[in-house]
Amino acid sequence: MSILVNKHTRVMTQGITGRAGQFHTAACRNYGQGRQCFVAGVNPHKPGQSVDGIPVFATVKEARAETGANVSVIYVPPPFAAAAIDEAVDADLDLVICITRGIPVRDMIRTRRRMEGRRTLLLGPNCPGLLTPGEIRIGILSAEAHQRGRIGVVSRSGALAFEAASQLRPFGLGQSTVVGIGGDAVGGLEYIDVLKMFNDDPLTDAVIMVGETGGQVGDQTGGAAEMECARWVQAHMNKPVVGFIAGAVAAGDEGAADSTLSVMQACGIHVTRNPAEIGKRLAALVMPDYLPFD
Numbered sequence: 001m002s003i004l005v006n007k008h009t010r011v012m013t014q015g016i017t018g019r020a021g022q023f024h025t026a027a028c029r030n031y032g033q034g035r036q037c038f039v040a041g042v043n044p045h046k047p048g049q050s051v052d053g054i055p056v057f058a059t060v061k062e063a064r065a066e067t068g069a070n071v072s073v074i075y076v077p078p079p080f081a082a083a084a085i086d087e088a089v090d091a092d093l094d095l096v097i098c099i100t101r102g103i104p105v106r107d108m109i110r111t112r113r114r115m116e117g118r119r120t121l122l123l124g125p126n127c128p129g130l131l132t133p134g135e136i137r138i139g140i141l142s143a144e145a146h147q148r149g150r151i152g153v154v155s156r157s158g159a160l161a162f163e164a165a166s167q168l169r170p171f172g173l174g175q176s177t178v179v180g181i182g183g184d185a186v187g188g189l190e191y192i193d194v195l196k197m198f199n200d201d202p203l204t205d206a207v208i209m210v211g212e213t214g215g216q217v218g219d220q221t222g223g224a225a226e227m228e229c230a231r232w233v234q235a236h237m238n239k240p241v242v243g244f245i246a247g248a249v250a251a252g253d254e255g256a257a258d259s260t261l262s263v264m265q266a267c268g269i270h271v272t273r274n275p276a277e278i279g280k281r282l283a284a285l286v287m288p289d290y291l292p293f294d
Contacts, residue, residue, distance in 0.1 A: 002132040002135070002176050002177040002201070002203075003152070003176070003177045003179070003194070003197040003198060003201050003204070004095060004121075004123075004130060004177060004179065004197065005071060005095070005130060005132055005135075005136050005138060005177070006132050006135050006136060007032065007033040007036075007037065007132075007135040007136060009037055009070065009071050009136055009138075010037060010039050010040075010067060010068050010069045010070055010071065011028075011037050011038045011039065011040075011069060011071045011072070011073060011136075011138060012038075012039065012040035012041060012042055012057075012060065012063045012064070012067070012069040012071070012072050012073075013025045013038065013040070013041045013042070013054070013072075013073050013074075013075065014041075014042045014043075014060065014072055014073070014074045014075070014076055014084045014087075014088065015042075015043070015074060015075035015076040015077075015084070016041030016042065016043060016051050016054065016056060016075075017041065017043045017046050017049070017051060017056065018075055018076075018077075020075040020099075021041070021051075021075035022051055022052075024073075024075065024099070024139065024140055025038060025041070025051070025052070025054070025073075026052055027137075028136075028137045028138060028139070029052070031136070031137040031143050032132075032133075032134050032135045032136050032137060033135050033136060034136060034137065037136050038054060039054070039067040039068070039069050040054060040055060040056075040057060040063035040064075040066070040067040040069045041054050041055065041056040041057070041063070042056065042057055042058070042059065042060055042063050042072075043056055043058075044058050044059065047062075055067070059087065059091075060072060060087045060088050060090075060091040060093070061087075061090075061091045064091050064093065069093070070093055070094045070095070071093060071094055071095045071096070071097065071138070072088040072093055072095075072096050072097070073097045073098075073099065073129065073138050073139060074088070074096065074097065074098040074099060074100055074124075074125075075099055075100060076100055077100070078100055078101070078102040078103045078104070079104075081098060081100040081103045081107075081125060082103055082104075082107035082108055082110065082111045083107075084098075085098055085111050085122065085125075086111055086114055088120065089111075089114065089115055089118050089120045089122075092118075092119065092120065093120050094119075094120065094121065095120065095121045095122075095123065096120055096121070096122050096123070096124075096188075097123045097124055097127065097129050097130065097138055097139055098122065098123070098124035098125035098126075098127065098182075098188075099124060099125070099126075099127065099128070099129060099139050099140060100124075100125050100126070101125065101126035101184070102126070103125050103126070103184065105184075105185050105186055108125065108184065108185070108186035108187070109186055112186055121188065121189060121193075122187065122188025122189065123179070123180075123181065123182070123188055123189050124181075124182040124184070124187055124188060125182060125184050125187060126182045126183060126184040126187075127139070127156075127158075127180045127181055127182025127183075127187070128140050128141045128157070128158025128161065128180035128182070129141050129158075129180055130177060130178060130179045130180060131143060131146055131175075131177070131178045132176070132177050132178075133146040133147050133148045133149070133174055133175050133178075134147070134148045139158075139180070140158060141158050141161060141162065141178060141180060142158070142162045145162055145165040145166040145169060146165045146174070146175055146178060147165075147169065147174035147175070148174045148175070149168070149173050149174020149175050149176065150173075150174070150176055150203055150204055150205040150206070150286075151168060151173055151174065151175050151176065151204070151205065151206055151207070151208065151282060151286070152175065152176050152177055152178075152179075152194075152198035152201070152204045152206070152207040152208070153165060153175055153177075153178040153179065153207070153208045153210075154178075154179045154181060154191060154194040154195065154198075154207065154208070154209050154210070155178075155179075155180055155181070155208075155209070155210035156180065156181055156182060156183040156210070156211070156212050157180070157183075157210065157212070157246060158180045160210045160244075160246055160275070161178050161179075161180055161210065163275065163278070164208045164210060164278050164279070165178060166279075167276075167278050167279025167280070167282075168279050168282065168283070170279070171279060171282075171283040173279075173282065173283060173286070176198070176201060176203055176204040177198075177201075177204075179194050181194065183212065190225055190229070191209060191211070191225055191226065191228075191229035192228065192229050192232050195207065195209070195229060195232065195233065195237060195241070196232075196236075198239070199236065199237055199238060199239060204239065205239060205286050206239050206240045206241070206242070206282060206285055206286045207239060207240075207241045207242070208241075208242045208243075208244075208278060208282055209226075209229070209241055209242070209243045209244075209269070210243075210244050210245075210246060210278075211223070211225070211226035211229075211243065211244070211245045211246070211260065211264075212226075212245065212246050223245070223257070223259065223260040226243070226245065226260050226263075226264065227260055227263045227264070230243070230263050230264040230266075230267035230269055231263075231267055233267055233268060233269055234266075234267035234268050237268075240270060240282075240285045240286065241268075241269045241270065242269070242270045242271075242272065242278060242281045242282045242285070243261070243264045243269040243270065243271045243272075244271070244272050244273075244275055244278055245257045245260050245261055245264075245271075246275065257273075261273065270282075270285060
């Protein structure tokens with residue numbers, strides 16, 4: 001089992017005819033069950049064409065109606081990416097994953113307001129996507145270090161998600177799902193949202209959460225989202241969580257990182273201040289005793 005996506009997910013690529021859309025869709029199709037998962041592309045100017053055998057439709061609604069796609073991944077250029085999210089939400093998809101970086105903040109504010117009360121979930125923008133090892137990869141996360149298992153990973157950074165997975169491999173520990181939530185000022189799913197899903201997933205035993213200091217995410221300065229999540233973990237989480245805060249050295253903000261880590265630790269998160277110790281910290285908490293997968 002996994003959260004958000006699995007081998008039964010059907011994906012369309014908005015912007016499939018562009019360089020990034022073509023390249024990353026091809027890479028994702030070659031991973032796991034990708035050839036059966038990626039079923040459609042969207043470009044309003046090139047309907048009727050195909051990319052590597054994937055049919056291209058003029059609209060998201062047409063692509064969904066013809067192929068049953070329930071998830072969209074977006075590689076549309078920044079000036080048009082928020083409108084692409086709007087279109088996917090209007091088509092009532094389950095999940096929209098926006099890889100595009102540099103979307104104007106005012107566009108995303110408008111899009112988030114339009115999404116209020118809608119069922120579609122948004123991951124990103126400016127995110128690396130997500131991956132269910134051995135089944136499906138959507139976005140730009142590197143796949144090499146990941147293997148199937150029972151550890152959830154949530155990170156703003158794709159590189160640090162990869163690092164966490166790499167450190168688990170020597171212990172024989174794999175991942176249920178790896179989620180990169182992105183770091184733009186206005187976005188979709190946050191740490192708490194993903195932690196809730198992992199908490200409810202019977203085949204996730206523990207979670208690694210990689211946070212950041214510096215900058216601003218939504219209405220919260222860097223670290224505030226992590227501290228809010230820590231308080232939720234203290235009140236509701238019934239699985240162990242290992243936490244690390246990245247970016248303090250680069251930002252010259254070691255004090256902010258220490259403050260955030262202190263709150264996280266006080267709330268029951270098993271923190272490490274050394275990124276090389278993430279895997280060891282997690283391995284000390286769980287036993288690699290896996291149930292069969294479906």
